[in-house]
Amino acid sequence: MTDIPEADRRGDAPHPRMTDRLFGQETAEAAFLDAWNTGRLHHGWLLTGARGIGKATLAWRIARFLLTDPPARADTLDPVPDHPALPRIRALSDPGVMLLRRPWDDKTKKLKTQITVDEVRRLGGFFAMSSGGRRVVIVDSADALNPSAANAILKLLEEPPAQATLLLISHQPARLLPTIRSRCRVLRLSPLPLPALEQAVEQAGGHAAAASALAEGSVGAALELADGGAETYEALIDLFAKPALDKARARAMADACTGKAGAARLDATLNAIERLLHRTARAGLLGPPADAPEAETRTLTRLAPHDAAARAWAKLAQDVGDRAAHARAVNVDPSAIVWDALAQIDGLARRI
Known part of the structure; x- marks a missing residue:
């Protein structure tokens, strides 16, 4: 056992x-x-x-x-x-x-x-x-x-x-x-300040360098980002960088989450989607984070140019999370869960 x-x-x-x-x-x-x-x-x-x-x-x-x-x-x-x-x-x-x-x-x-x-x-x-x-x-x-x-x-x-x-x-x-x-x-409990985050990451077996701003004070996020999560998030940012969604790339991202080998990829992809939605909602109110890479800044600015967009993205974050949780509970195909989330993001992006 x-x-x-x-x-x-x-x-x-x-x-x-x-x-x-x-x-x-x-x-x-x-x-x-x-x-x-x-x-x-x-x-x-x-x-x-x-x-x-x-x-x-x-x-x-x-x-x-x-x-x-x-x-x-x-x-x-x-x-x-x-x-x-x-x-x-x-x-x-x-x-x-x-x-x-x-x-x-x-x-x-x-x-x-x-x-x-x-x-x-x-x-x-x-x-x-x-x-x-x-x-x-x-x-x-x-x-x-x-x-x-x-x-x-x-x-x-x-x-x-x-x-x-x-x-x-x-x-x-x-x-x-x-x-x-x-x-x-x-x-x-509050997100960890950077010095505490670095200590906690090291205690968990990671390297202090993994304590990036993108982790937003979370040890779990820092470890995940260092273990391929950052690349998944970057791919998501690139996917929504342009007004027209590349459906072939979106489908490939969803299909990569199927099967036993895709179980960890599903978690990382859904976490990346949650991160994108939350950072987009905040960007609509406060602007993109000052330390965000240029590619992320451009995408967040396009998706959330005003306060009304921020509210819409915050609501979508809740809806996507609820739908994904329900779908996983009833064993919906993982690729369908990811595709549904990406389609909802694309739909709102087109309406902004």
């Missing part, structure tokens, strides 16, 4: 539970410590922010803190050194912690596209076996909960077991049930 991929781990980078240091998120850590020190520890926490900025790393820091007999007043989330629970937490064998993530499908030999209600139902046995002690549940990510699983989590938030802390990681909290959001305290 050791060769089964972990849905909440990026490539060869260390899993967040193995990452001891968190860079650039002192404000979020201080907010949690304040709740602990004042005796106002909420049972449900929603950790929000862009992908790759440390939400999962913070969740595991909190779990280690809570499960290693912390003092009543603490100055740091660092756990008690050499506590016997630490190796068990890293091995996912400690009785006080449960991780919910997209499970492996033995039939398809792939990770499922959603967290199913069967995964959430495992919490019944977890709480029964660990009664009497502090328990921590990490959901990575809550965005992947299917409707039944989301309702099961909501019920748990409404009637939490004693000494239970639920840590829900969300990249796009607006897509969660409003009732889930209302029953959680929000910890908002």
Whole structure:
């Protein structure tokens, strides 16, 4: 079973539970410590922010803190050194912690596209076996909960077991049930400043030079860009550099995402599309980034020349993300997912 991929781990980078240091998120850590020190520890926490900025790393820091007999007043989330629970937490064998993530499908030999209600139902046995002690549940990510699983989590938030802390990681909290959001305290994490980003990239096994401005403060984005994502984004910028879409090139980009070999390409392509849409929307309001390459500046200027365009691109970013997520959940052909997104971008570009 050791060769089964972990849905909440990026490539060869260390899993967040193995990452001891968190860079650039002192404000979020201080907010949690304040709740602990004042005796106002909420049972449900929603950790929000862009992908790759440390939400999962913070969740595991909190779990280690809570499960290693912390003092009543603490100055740091660092756990008690050499506590016997630490190796068990890293091995996912400690009785006080449960991780919910997209499970492996033995039939398809792939990770499922959603967290199913069967995964959430495992919490019944977890709480029964660990009664009497502090328990921590990490959901990575809550965005992947299917409707039944989301309702099961909501019920748990409404009637939490004693000494239970639920840590829900969300990249796009607006897509969660409003009732889930209302029953959680929000910890908002910010994009990392460049020095912290460089440190975090090195800790994840990359080179500090990968911490480019295009990563926008995200370790995950920096690693992805260094691993071919930058070339994918450049190809996307070039594809929309001219008013007339080169349909043959667009079709080739979509077809490259099919099959087992295309699974990683699909993720990189959809991430590049998301990056293009968000940067285009911001460019309509603020102009292209000052450090953007000349080719990107020209494309962003053409696509978003005014405020109205910015609003249209922001809405399209939401629509494309929702459509892609739904399509992946029902196993639509990957090339069709990418082609649909490219066609929507082309359609809006023609109307601007």
